[in-house]
Amino acid sequence: MTDYRTLRVALLGAGAVGSQVAALLRRHADELADRAEARLELAGIAVRDVDAPREADLPRELFTTDAETLIVGSDIVIELMGGIEPARTYILQALNSGADVVTANKALLATHGSEIFDAADQVGASVYYEAAAAGAIPIIRPLRDSLAGDRVVRIMGIVNGTTNYILDRMDTEGAEFADVLADAQALGYAEADPTADVEGYDAAQKAAILASLAFHTSVPLDAVHREGITQVDKAMMDAARHAGYVIKLLAVCERLTTDAATEAISVRVYPALVPRTHPLASVHGANNAVFVQAEAAGNLMFYGAGAGGVQTASAVLGDVVSAARRHIAGGVGVGESTRANLPVVPIGHVTTRYQITLEVDDRPGVLATVAGILSDGRVSVATLEQTVVAEANGHPGVARLVIGTHRAREQDLSETVERLAASGVVERVVSVLRVEGD
């Protein structure tokens, strides 16, 4: 066996992901050494409770509650505790002591990424976070390295498995949101408190990370427009299907030109109508996929498991091997490239296509009124479908109008919808959805 140099690896956290990382580090030690050209010695595992039951069979003597001491003298520190503190402090401590850091902590990177990358730059260390954007799907290296000579125009990502699972079942089974959510919770696909997933917080963190990488710009989390899927109901799903779409929670990161003809980006998370023929429409269950449009490369898609302990551990270990190779090869780490520093425009300035579903009085002149309000609001109609919903004896019935718009500015559109709602001829605004990917 080759006589490799030994690198000291500290693991912080042994939960769903950490326990699998520890198990794989031990089980595949020889293979990993060949990949990394270094032996990866798991020096210890910091947890809150050394006696807690673990998913993998790991020697008790590896565990400690003293993360700070464990970090000292480590070459590579793997942070899999989650949350902001103490993860942030430990990562900074590790970098300042010269260690490379591997983390899957999207919450931390989306909020304190700049601080962490700057700290790494200061000492010439590297931060690896393949698992933070789309779980097991390799997306960080493709964006950072493979597309480094290209210009990303647009990313559309299904980056949250829980919401994709829910929406997919609503679509295929015609079920209601609440029922599928309850089922997903029972099956372990959704957490007891599903807020982070169903309200789009998790997807927004990932969108911030992806947009930062793709556009070489530090994107603060609060610049990401975020809407969840709790408003999506069976009727919207059925209407989408009828029109040849499926509803997906998308993270959209887009390069655009402002009114002042300067370059900017938009980063947003919301449920959107995706044409059934689009590759993202056939991403089923809890799977994730990231669709990337680049100027030269054209359309690319990356598909796989966006979460899961062992799946995520694969991405973490890939980073550990990269970190080890860098240690062995020598040289300084290459920091994040944020030189483009593009402004993030607010959602009101974004243009997309929309589908507006209205219930209107079914009497003469109503359509003209609706059309007038739309054109006054600079919202141009591409398709229109009217169906009669209910008709009462002698009374005017209710008609349903499904309006597909050309690209319109979000601000114009929302003002127009308000005016429609207050027009007296609209009984109910059933839904307003953006159309993406057509």
Place this chain on the structure above:
Amino acid sequence: MTDYRTLRVALLGAGAVGSQVAALLRRHADELADRAEARLELAGIAVRDVDAPREADLPRELFTTDAETLIVGSDIVIELMGGIEPARTYILQALNSGADVVTANKALLATHGSEIFDAADQVGASVYYEAAAAGAIPIIRPLRDSLAGDRVVRIMGIVNGTTNYILDRMDTEGAEFADVLADAQALGYAEADPTADVEGYDAAQKAAILASLAFHTSVPLDAVHREGITQVDKAMMDAARHAGYVIKLLAVCERLTTDAATEAISVRVYPALVPRTHPLASVHGANNAVFVQAEAAGNLMFYGAGAGGVQTASAVLGDVVSAARRHIAGGVGVGESTRANLPVVPIGHVTTRYQITLEVDDRPGVLATVAGILSDGRVSVATLEQTVVAEANGHPGVARLVIGTHRAREQDLSETVERLAASGVVERVVSVLRVEGD
């Protein structure tokens, strides 16, 4: 503007890919400098004919026919000439002079990869070849880096755009091979001499490259089993559709256990039946996709354009930026990992499922004879469908038997098919196809 160090870049070849690389290097010079943390100075372009018309508008003074002189003193050499010689000699010259090399030359890497990687190792330089395996699709970094801590079990790739275009049109239009090929040639999707594509040579080169990376083993091109698509006809396509499959030319790279219980791999290219529900089945037109199964990460898929001048240029430029960053960061290049050194088994030892279509005499006892030959040959039947093809007055008619097998060993299967053909009850062996991805 930041004051970057300048790196000298030599470009060999200005054809479909090279001219786009040159144009992008010049057009995006500032952005590339920010990505690479170095100015990339295009020192010259070696071609055969300096006066030949070029797809991009490039200053005539950049062109030279003297590649050797151009290489001297370069930091990065981009080889986009294609073919074995003089590409091989120039690449070795570049590496030996300390330059990093970027190439898209699958023919060269599949035949002389070891020699080139060894030469790079000797001097601590790196060879980048993202564009050599699947055009614009980032697949090299995911396999080499992202999955470095995982174990790849299987790769199924649609890695040749021309054949996918042909098969897709045969499938969707019910057209014959020769007609679609002629059309593809007229449209520029297939070359005047289509052999490299339709006989699977191009796919086999890519399979050798992908398998080498995925299994950390140097896979010689002649260990790759190769069959093309010229035998695929409308009847086979129709039968596949009827059975819920689509025929795709697949590059399959697989980890397996030999009879002696040792680890080995199989690398093969052939048209195979893929279930319509498999993600690879919805890869249409000239697109490529690589489906990867890994022990921890599970199923991943990478999708995009497998060829095209500007698309491929994107991958080449990503490599140029990586090479530049390595120059700036310092340290030695990390060579290819071939330590696993697994044996490649011949096709006869591979097991897959098969679909055998036979025309047999439609009389009593025939099915029993066929079943007997199959079971004697250790080929176990999973599904069987019999339909009557033709019936003549008083004479026995012809029946069509479609037999789906359980996993069988290729050698057993081909011997069994020979015995069936010689049995006296089989009129014609219509087709024998492997089933992959179910």
